[in-house]
Amino acid sequence: MDVLMMLGSANSVVIFTKTSCCMSYSINKLIRSFGANPTIYEIDRLPNGKQIEKALTTALGCNPSVPAVFIGKEFVGGANEIISLNIKGKLKPLLIKANAIWI
Structure with missing residues (x-):
């Protein structure tokens, strides 16, 4: 859980995804359409991806586990x-508010 929260607060917008997840792709595109540049962690390509996925589902209650979005160092959903x-x-x-984009 500590690693998850550390990664989630690494940038103003962080998205945990999987390479084959179409909803992750769509959420990434939606956030980018506002001009934000999110940090993307593809958990199926990370060495500790299984532990991160477990933390997303058990500690944060994500079901499905991805996409999981942090904005302004806070888990949004x-x-x-x-x-x-x-x-x-x-x-x-x-x-x-998260300084991910400016007016």
């Missing part, structure tokens, strides 16, 4: 939460 924030018009302000 998975695809459903990010899409919901976008629909409500709250994703862009959150990115601005």
Whole structure:
């Protein structure tokens, strides 16, 4: 869990993904469409990816485990939460507050 939180706070936007996950790709594209440059960790390519995936599911309650998005060093959630924030018009302000994008 400590490694997960350390990696999650490494940048203003961090996304944990898997290379074959279409939702991870979509969330990455959505966040980039605002001009943010997220740090991407493809857990299926990391040596400790299995431990990170276990921490995502058990400690943070991610189901499925990816995508898992941290914004402003805080865990925001998975695809459903990010899409919901976008629909409500709250994703862009959150990115601005995290200094991931500027107006």
